[in-house]
Amino acid sequence: MNKMTNRAKQAETTKKKIYKCGVKLMTKYGFDKISVEQISKAAGVSVGTYYYYFKSKFDLFKEIYKQGDDYFLNEVKGKLKSNDCQGQIIEFFDEYAKFNIENGIDMVKKLYTSDNKMFITHGRAMQQILQEIIETFQKQGEISEELSSAEITRILFIAARGVIYNWCLCDGELNLYTDMRIIISKMLNGIL
Structure with a gap:
């Protein structure tokens, strides 16, 4: 069984946090009324970090x-x-x-x-x-x-x-x- 490294655990946690914040904002405002910048800010990450995990806003939508x-x-x-x-x-x-x-x-x-x-x-x-x-x-x-x-x-x-x-x-x-x-x-x- 492969053990996750601390970095892999942290990466998974970051992706989940971005996802949850994105879903929360989509639920509140709708997909078209939010931006990657808003999702990143809510998740406490940079826009670059967002794009590391999701190629686009639609990519996050597909994750749902x-x-x-x-x-x-x-x-x-x-x-x-x-x-x-x-x-x-x-x-x-x-x-x-x-x-x-x-x-x-x-x-x-x-x-x-x-x-x-x-x-x-x-x-x-x-x-x-x-x-x-x-x-x-x-x-x-x-x-x-x-x-x-x-x-x-x-x-x-x-x-x-x-x-x-x-x-x-x-x-x-x-x-x-x-x-x-x-x-x-x-x-x-x-x-x-």
């Missing part, structure tokens, strides 16, 4: 999505308890709801805009994990192969993003878990 993908890779993939197709997919979207709730309504509101194309970026781990689940159940004959696993994944994420967007419109007052389960279940009834 990387964190989401990492969460699904480390906490969700292979750990869903349900044995049946519908149960696993609903459990997957329970985790999606949980992840958004944990990020907080203010942050999620800033992310859910039509200008944000990160949601439709192909090859993201989160979507790949769901696609693999669907492929497994297609091979077992539990899901029709009329639609490809990629198309089913796309459809389900469109529905899930709609549920999250509605949650944002209602300022987080709705029960996101309940709404997510209802909508995804209805979608699955139409697909399965």
Whole structure:
């Protein structure tokens, strides 16, 4: 097992601090209304240090999505308890709801805009994990192969993003878990 050097630990701490300060500012003011200089100042680092860890302001924004993908890779993939197709997919979207709730309504509101194309970026781990689940159940004959696993994944994420967007419109007052389960279940009834 490789031990981290003190310098590596310090570098990781600095990057996390920049990230947290950037996310805090994005949540408060919005992505377009903050600058690298403001993020650097809030983190107590120079602009050069910021650019050592992140190539651009957008790079920091992409890190938010990387964190989401990492969460699904480390906490969700292979750990869903349900044995049946519908149960696993609903459990997957329970985790999606949980992840958004944990990020907080203010942050999620800033992310859910039509200008944000990160949601439709192909090859993201989160979507790949769901696609693999669907492929497994297609091979077992539990899901029709009329639609490809990629198309089913796309459809389900469109529905899930709609549920999250509605949650944002209602300022987080709705029960996101309940709404997510209802909508995804209805979608699955139409697909399965």
